[in-house]
Amino acid sequence: MREDICTIPISEAFEENDGCPICRMRKTVEERILDYIMGAAMMEPDVRIETNRLGFCKEHLGGMMKKRGRLPLALILESHAKELCDNIFSSSYQKNGLKAKQVHSTCFVCEKIEWGFERMINTIYLTYERDKEFRDLFDSQEFFCLEHYSLLAANSSKKVMRKYYSEFNKALEETVSKYLENLHSDLEKYCSMYDYRNNTENADWGTSKDSVERAALFLTGISE
Ligand SMILES: [Zn+2]
Ligand SMILES: [Zn+2]
Structure with a gap:
């Protein structure tokens, strides 16, 4: 599989x-991989070997079903099903069950x-260390979700960011703690708006309406 499918220019994501x-x-990486396996990867036998072996989770098979074209998907699933037929039912009942669990x-x-994500996270550290413009871009983000x-x-480590380790973590923490504090006060305000004393036609919700x-x-990042 071509490696560049799994990597995107990181500044694009930060500029938005x-x-x-x-x-x-x-x-972005997820969409690119889904497009790739439904398209160009059809011509790459090594990808088929891997999709046969690993299969797909519910979310990603769902994503593939939403893409245009049933034949590419049918071809992928046909050879995956063939591999399951050939390999799963060859031992004892219990072992076969475990083999199926593994694929699942x-x-x-x-x-x-x-694979691609790990490399991109590393690139973020390296770019922060080397590139002043990216540092400004990173430091001015509105927020990072809790997971990220x-x-x-x-x-983050001092080995990768020799000069800017502390600055990176300070900026990251400031962004997230400021966002979280504002979020909390908006949620507090939102709850208070259900009090009958505030429940008037011209009630001022401030910035709390979509809190x-x-x-x-x-808390959970982008869900779809
Ligand atoms: Zn998946
Ligand atoms: Zn996130």
Whole structure:
């Protein structure tokens, strides 16, 4: 499989500055992989070997079913089903069950996303260390979702960011803590608006009206 399918220019995701840039990056990679296996990958036997072995999770098979064209999908699933027929039922009942469980727990798309994603996170650290423009872009993000804040903070290291390790983490933490504090006060305000004393026609909701949706986005990232 071509490696560049799983990598995108990271600054593109940061330039948009609307929601979590890491969620956006992940979504872009995911879409590219889905398009790829339904298109160009049909001509690559090594991809078919992997899709036969790993199969697909519910989310990604669902994503493939939403794409145009049933024949590419049918061809992929035909050879995956053939491999299951040939390999699963060759041992004891219990072992066969475990083999099926193993296939059910893996996904070609998930595996490729993880592979590309890990590299992109590393590229973020490296670019932050080297590129002043990217540092400004990173520092001015509106927010990072909880999952990606934790990922960026937990994996950052002084080995990769010799000069800018502290600046990176300070900026990251400031962005997320400021966002979370505002989110909390909006949620507080939202709850208070259900009090009958505030329940008037001209009640001022401030910035709290979409706070529940924003909290869901912060806590779980992009869902579709
Ligand atoms: Zn995110
Ligand atoms: Zn998957």
